[in-house]
Each structure stands twice: as C-alpha cells, then as structure tokens.
Amino acid sequence: MIFRRFIAGLLSAALTVSPTFVASEVAGSNLPDFGDSSGSLISPTQEMALGEAFMRSVRAQTTLVTDPEINDYIDRLGHRLVAASDAPNYPFTFFVVNNPAVNAFAGPGGYIGIHTGLILTAQNESELAGVMAHEIAHVTQRHLLRAYESANQMSLPTAAGMIAAILLGVAAGSTEAGIAGVTAVQAGNIQRQLNFTRANEKEADRIGIQTLARSGIDPYGMPSFFERLHQSTRLYGNNVPEFLSTHPVTSNRIAESMSRAEQYGRGKERDSLEFQLTRTRLDVLESDNPQATLKQYRALAKKPSSGPAERYGLALAYWRTGANDQAEKQLRILMKDDPDRAIYRTTMARMLLDDGQKQEALQLYRDTLNLYPGNLTVSQYYIAALIEAGQAKKARSEVVRLLRNKQARTAPVYELWARASSVSGPAWETNVASAEVYYLYGNLKLATDQLQQALAHKGLSEYEQARIRARLQEFKQLMAAREHK
Numbered sequence: 001m002i003f004r005r006f007i008a009g010l011l012s013a014a015l016t017v018s019p020t021f022v023a024s025e026v027a028g029s030n031l032p033d034f035g036d037s038s039g040s041l042i043s044p045t046q047e048m049a050l051g052e053a054f055m056r057s058v059r060a061q062t063t064l065v066t067d068p069e070i071n072d073y074i075d076r077l078g079h080r081l082v083a084a085s086d087a088p089n090y091p092f093t094f095f096v097v098n099n100p101a102v103n104a105f106a107g108p109g110g111y112i113g114i115h116t117g118l119i120l121t122a123q124n125e126s127e128l129a130g131v132m133a134h135e136i137a138h139v140t141q142r143h144l145l146r147a148y149e150s151a152n153q154m155s156l157p158t159a160a161g162m163i164a165a166i167l168l169g170v171a172a173g174s175t176e177a178g179i180a181g182v183t184a185v186q187a188g189n190i191q192r193q194l195n196f197t198r199a200n201e202k203e204a205d206r207i208g209i210q211t212l213a214r215s216g217i218d219p220y221g222m223p224s225f226f227e228r229l230h231q232s233t234r235l236y237g238n239n240v241p242e243f244l245s246t247h248p249v250t251s252n253r254i255a256e257s258m259s260r261a262e263q264y265g266r267g268k269e270r271d272s273l274e275f276q277l278t279r280t281r282l283d284v285l286e287s288d289n290p291q292a293t294l295k296q297y298r299a300l301a302k303k304p305s306s307g308p309a310e311r312y313g314l315a316l317a318y319w320r321t322g323a324n325d326q327a328e329k330q331l332r333i334l335m336k337d338d339p340d341r342a343i344y345r346t347t348m349a350r351m352l353l354d355d356g357q358k359q360e361a362l363q364l365y366r367d368t369l370n371l372y373p374g375n376l377t378v379s380q381y382y383i384a385a386l387i388e389a390g391q392a393k394k395a396r397s398e399v400v401r402l403l404r405n406k407q408a409r410t411a412p413v414y415e416l417w418a419r420a421s422s423v424s425g426p427a428w429e430t431n432v433a434s435a436e437v438y439y440l441y442g443n444l445k446l447a448t449d450q451l452q453q454a455l456a457h458k459g460l461s462e463y464e465q466a467r468i469r470a471r472l473q474e475f476k477q478l479m480a481a482r483e484h485k
Contacts, residue, residue: 001282051109053160055093056442059411061161062168065116066412067098067285067345068290068377073278074114077125087140087466094132097168102229106135108144108160113167119282123228125275126212126221126268133208133215134222138250141207143200156481201248205257213264223257230254255363268308276309277343285314293317306429308334315347324351340371346381358389376408383416392423411440428457432468439475444482448475 037257042050058064065071076247078094092110100117107113112135114128138144205222212219286295294317300310315330332347338344345368352361367380372378379402386395399417402408414436423428435450451472455465 036317046110049156050095050160050163051107051111053156054107054164055095055110055111057161057164057438058095058107058168059441061164063098065076065098065282068412069346070096070119070282070375073102073274074119077129077275078112078132079128081136081211081215081217083135084216085133085140085211089172090140092136092139104131105145106138106285107167110139112136112139116282116286116324119292122225122338123276123277124221126218126270127225127228128221129212129215129217130208130221130222130225133211136211137204137207138200141200141203143204144325148166159304172277172384201253202256205253206260209257209260209264213261213268216268217459218260218266219268221262221270223254224246225262226257227254241276266419273308276307277312280309280313280415281316283345284313287320290317291319294321308338312344312347315397317349319351319354326353327351342372342375344370348386351382353385353388358385361385362389362391374405376402376405376413379408379414380416383420386420387416392420396420396424396429400417409436411437426459428454428460428464428468431457432471435475437473444475444479448472448479451475 044217073384074096075094078092082088082090082092090110092112094112094114096119097113099115099122101115102117102121103115104118105113113134114132118131119128121179122131198464209219209222212221219446226249230251284293284297294314295318297310300306301314303310311330311334315327318324318330319328328348328351331344331351335344335348336342341391345364349361349364349368352358352364362382362385365378365385368378369375369382379398383395383398383402386398395416399413399420402413403417414433418433418437421433428478429452431454433448434455438447438450451468454460454468455472460468
C-alpha cells in the first residue's frame with residue numbers, strides 16, 4: 001500500500017526476505033543467559049540483547065515504513081528529544097510502523113515505534129514530540145524493566161517475540177512470532193505488566209514535558225494532544241484510539257499535565273516546516289486514491305493560508321498521477337524560495353529519473369551531497385539512482401564506503417549492496433549482503449545459507465574467508481541457542 005511506486009523505483013531489493021521468520025537471538029555468544037534470572041532486574045547487556053531480538057521480531061510481525069525521508073525526520077526528532085532527556089547517551093532507535101492506528105510504544109533496549117496514524121493525526125510537531133517524549137521517559141525511568149523481568153524464564157527469542165506481539169497487537173500463539181509453547185497465562189502476565197501503572201504514566205508525563213521544554217519544543221504539545229484525543233473518544237464508541245487503550249487519559253491527568261506545562265511557559269517551538277512536509281509526504285504517498293488526493297491538494301494549495309507543505313503535497317500528488325511536468329513546476333517554485341532544502345532536491349531528482357533524465361538526476365544528488373556531506377538519506381537515494389542509471393560498479397563502491405558508518409548498517413542499505421554487487425560483482429558480496437538482510441529479519445537459516453554460498457566462490461582472500469567464517473560461526477551459535485530454548 002504505502003509508497004508502492006516510490007519504493008519500487010528507489011529501494012527495491014534483488015532478494016526476497018521471507019516473512020515467515022522466527023525471532024532470533026542477538027549476535028554474540030557471551031551474553032548472559034536470559035533464562036537464569038536471580039530475581040534482580042535484567043542487566044544492561046541483557047536489555048540490549050532483548051532489544052535487538054525484539055526489533056527483529058517487530059520486522060517479522062509488521063510492515064515498517066522504508067521511506068528514507070520519513071525515517072530520517074523521525075530519527076532526528078527522536079534524538080533531539082533524547083539529547084534533552086535524563087539519559088542523553090542511551091542508545092535509542094526510532095522506527096515507523098505502517099499502521100493507521102494512533103499509537104506509539106517503547107520496546108526493550110530503547111526501541112521506540114511510531115505508527116503512521118500518530119504522525120497523520122498530530123496537528124503540529126509539538127504534539128508528535130509530546131508522545132515521543134512520553135515514550136522516551138518510560139525507557140529512561142526504567143518502567144519497562146519489571147515487565148521484561150517477568151519474562152525471565154523464557155528464552156530470549158521467545159520473550160522478544162512475545163513482547164513484540166503484545167506491543168504490536170498481534171495475536172499471541174503464532175509460531176512465526178517466536179512464541180510457540182507459551183501459555184495464555186504467561187502471555188497474560190506479561191500483558192498486564194506491559195500496561196504501565198498510573199504512577200508510571202504520571203511520571204512519564206512529568207519527565208516527558210520536562211524533556212520537551214529542555215529541547216526547545218512547546219511543552220503544551222503533550223497535554224493538548226491528550227486533550228484532543230480524549231475529546232474525540234465520543235466519536236469512536238468502543239473503538240478508541242489504540243494509544244488511549246494502553247495509556248488511559250482522564251480529565252485529571254490532562255489537567256495535571258497542563259499545569260506542569262505552565263511551569264515552563266510558552267515561547268517554545270510549536271511546529272516546524274520539517275514536520276509539515278513529512279506529514280504531507282506520508283499523507284500523499286500512502287493514499288490509495290491518488291486522483292482524490294490530487295483534488296484535495298489542489299484545493300488546499302488555492303487557499304490564502306496555504307504554504308510550502310501544501311505546495312509540496314500538490315507536487316507529490318501530481319507526480320503520483322503521472323503529471324510529472326506539473327509536479328516539477330511546483331517543486332521548482334519551492335526550490336526558488338528554499339533552494340537548499342534536501343527534501344525538495346531529492347524529490348526533484350527522483351522525478352528527473354522517472355523522466356529518463358538520469359545524468360541530471362545524478363548531478364542533483366551529487367550537489368545535494370556536497371551541501372550535506374555524509375547524509376545517509378541522500379546517500380541511499382544516490383546509490384539507488386546509480387544502479388538505475390547503469391552505474392552499478394560505482395554504486396557498489398559508494399555503498400561499501402557508506403557501510404563504514406555503523407548507523408548505515410540497515411536492511412535497505414544492505415539491500416542496495418546486494419543489488420549493486422549482483423550486477424558489478426564480486427558475486428560473493430551479493431551473498432554476504434543478502435545474509436545481513438536475512439539476519440536483520442531474523443531468518444538465520446537463510447542467512448547461514450548465503451554465507452556458505454559466499455565461501456564457495458573462488459578467488460576469496462584469506463582475510464575475506466576468515467571474516468565470512470567468523471560471521472557464519474556467529475549465526476550457527478545463534479541457531480543452536482534458539483534450538484536449545
């Protein structure tokens with residue numbers, strides 16, 4: 001559904017990741033045994049291990065948004081809040097779930113999931129940031145650890161799969177979710193502990209509002225969003241927003257959070273163009289009815305109050321309906337007033353590629369990288385464009401260089417590496433890159449198969465063989481640990 005045409009043109013993989021995966025353990029054979037708890041809170045190492053396994057289980061059980069622009073915005077906003085939190089060095093990871101429900105959740109290890117429904121429902125950046133700050137506070141105040149400790153008699157993959165299933169609303173009992181054999185009683189116990197207490201919620205509100213104020217974002221964003229959701233519940237009947245079912249909001253809670261916000265006062269940032277552009281991008285590219293969306297944004301762009309976000313939405317809507325000339329016209333107007341904005345430049349480059357103007361598109365990507373050196377989002381677009389333009393060898397060099405950055409070691413980037421090397425060679429790199437993708441999706445069997453195929457290639461240096469064998473040994477140890485659960 002989401003970004004069908006866009007992603008097909010940019011980040012389509014040369015391999016297919018099996019959806020039927022069982023959650024795997026985190027890499028590393030020297031981690032503490034999660035099943036041998038002595039009753040104390042789990043250690044930081046255990047928490048990180050559980051978090052990484054949880055994230056692999058999330059990838060198996062739901063669809064994540066892969067649009068680089070949207071992910072980049074959420075990541076930047078999230079880390080702006082983390083920098084102002086009580087734990088600025090905690091390794092948070094933010095991701096976007098393709099789900100229309102108004103919801104967000106905090107998982108183990110600082111993994112924060114944001115539903116597309118929440119982004120589209122928030123009216124300004126401070127409302128979205130308010131919910132994110134609240135979830136960050138649940139992590140920094142260690143509200144989650146007791147719930148995870150309750151799972152300490154399960155194996156790591158089982159616990160991770162169970163927690164992911166509950167937070168995502170997936171029916172428990174699926175063997176593909178890695179929770180086979182867990183009784184309803186166990187699931188119910190974890191579910192009850194994942195539902196935060198009133199004290200937890202109150203503290204997360206207080207700390208979250210403090211984080212908003214410290215980050216320079218309007219602290220009223222949190223209570224105003226809660227109040228708007230609370231007032232709208234009469235329209236939902238029994239189908240209240242998912243966020244309200246897991247984070248009950250009362251009039252007293254809204255009043256208390258409003259009082260806390262008043263302590264910091266206004267004068268902070270309430271909104272940003274980045275938020276409005278991201279929200280518009282999500283709205284247009286997710287739409288199942290491009291013609292209706294075009295009509296909507298034509299009307300919005302004609303209003304006296306319209307601004308860059310409405311015009312950007314109109315450009316995207318024209319593009320989705322095949323009116324590339326009109327789309328480019330709208331973008332050029334935006335770029336005239338704001339020539340260095342990356343999201344305008346990368347969108348224009350994508351449109352040029354669609355028109356067959358490959359060299360012009362590549363040049364625009366290069367110019368943008370000169371403006372924003374090392375930008376991961378622009379780099380991904382550029383590498384994908386190189387492959388599309390028939391320059392797989394250069395794309396392969398660029399993606400290998402990009403992977404030196406630990407933050408770039410994601411499934412989409414490994415997929416780009418697999419695509420580039422499948423055309424330019426060496427062939428063994430395609431297997432290695434594919435193995436990393438399968439690993440990130442928790443399919444250790446296919447990851448292991450890919451590494452074994454890589455070792456079968458002739459011409460590997462001793463160093464290359466040693467690295468592949470070491471990774472293969474890691475995967476085999478993880479498979480053995482999972483089978484031993």
